[in-house]
Amino acid sequence: MVLSQKDKETLLSNLQLRFKQHMERHKEILWNEVKTKLEGNPKALWSLHQMEITGGEPDVVGYDLQSQMYLFFDCAPESPIGRRSLCYDADALASRKKFKPENSAVALAETMGITLLNEAEYKYLQQLGNFDTKTSSWLQTPATIRNLGGALFGDFRFDTVFIYHNGAESYYAARGFRGVIRV
Numbered sequence: 001m002v003l004s005q006k007d008k009e010t011l012l013s014n015l016q017l018r019f020k021q022h023m024e025r026h027k028e029i030l031w032n033e034v035k036t037k038l039e040g041n042p043k044a045l046w047s048l049h050q051m052e053i054t055g056g057e058p059d060v061v062g063y064d065l066q067s068q069m070y071l072f073f074d075c076a077p078e079s080p081i082g083r084r085s086l087c088y089d090a091d092a093l094a095s096r097k098k099f100k101p102e103n104s105a106v107a108l109a110e111t112m113g114i115t116l117l118n119e120a121e122y123k124y125l126q127q128l129g130n131f132d133t134k135t136s137s138w139l140q141t142p143a144t145i146r147n148l149g150g151a152l153f154g155d156f157r158f159d160t161v162f163i164y165h166n167g168a169e170s171y172y173a174a175r176g177f178r179g180v181i182r183v
Contacts, residue, residue, distance in 0.1 A: 001046045001113075011049050012038065018059050018075070025075070025128050026060045034060055034070055037183050044183040047113035048072060051179060054082030054112075058181070061128060069182040073117065073125050079135035079176035083108060086176065088138055088151035092168035105138040105177040114179035116140045119163055121180055122154045126161045131178075133157070138177040141168070 003011065012035065019031050038045055051058040056074035063070050074080055087093050089106040109116050117125065118140040125131055136155040145152065151168035153175060154161060 002042050003045055003049055007049060008045055011045060011052060014052060015048065015058070018057065022059055022075070026062065029060055029063055029070070034183075037070060041183055043113060044181060047181050048183075050112040051080075051114060051181070055080040056083070056179065061125065064182065067182065072181045072183060073121065074178040074180075075125070075128070075131070077129075077131060077133070079132055079137045079174070079178065081176070084135070084176035085171050085173050086138070087171045088141065088168035089146070092151070095169050101171045109177060109179050112179065114181045117178045117180055119152065119154070122163070122178070123161055125178070126154075126156055130156050135174045135176065136164075136172075138175065139163070 016031055016035070019026065019034070048058050051074055055076055057076040058072045059075040060070050061073045061075070083105070086101050086103055086105045086108060087096065089104045093100060093104045105116060116138060122137070122139055132155040136153045139152040139154055141151045145165065146168065149167055150165045152163055152165055154163045156162070
């Protein structure tokens with residue numbers, strides 16, 4: 001869970017480039033302050049590296065004054081390609097009798113050290129650009145829905161953010177998940 005020096009340098013370089021290319025996502029945040037926080041948090045760097053290598057294109061999208069943490073969301077235009085064809089969670093995976101996917105979104109996110117975006121975070125992300133115009137992304141699902149076998153996902157179609165439901169055991173080649181990490 002610790003990056004090599006080369007991987008750390010490559011990741012920080014990619015994050016800095018993306019930060020500069022998309023200043024509209026973090027208007028009043030300074031890269032040097034973000035970098036300082038990152039360099040002091042090897043676990044977060046490892047998680048961001050996992051986001052990066054699975055196609056998430058993580059970027060800073062805000063700063064939480066209360067916790068004094070930067071928020072990194074997956075900002076790839078479409079749901080990260082290395083995190084698709086997953087059912088929602090371990091219970092959903094266990095319930096499948098045939099054609100099981102390799103993993104679940106919740107389990108993979110946990111392994112990566114991130115959490116799925118919730119509905120509010122997903123809608124916030126959509127204010128920063130048009131994401132998931134051809135794909136969809138699983139979202140954190142309230143227990144009241146999950147206990148009944150469902151799970152939420154979102155996408156962007158017809159100039160509108162849609163939040164839908166599906167059976168948690170379902171999976172599709174065009175559905176992945178987007179994560180968040182707080183640093």
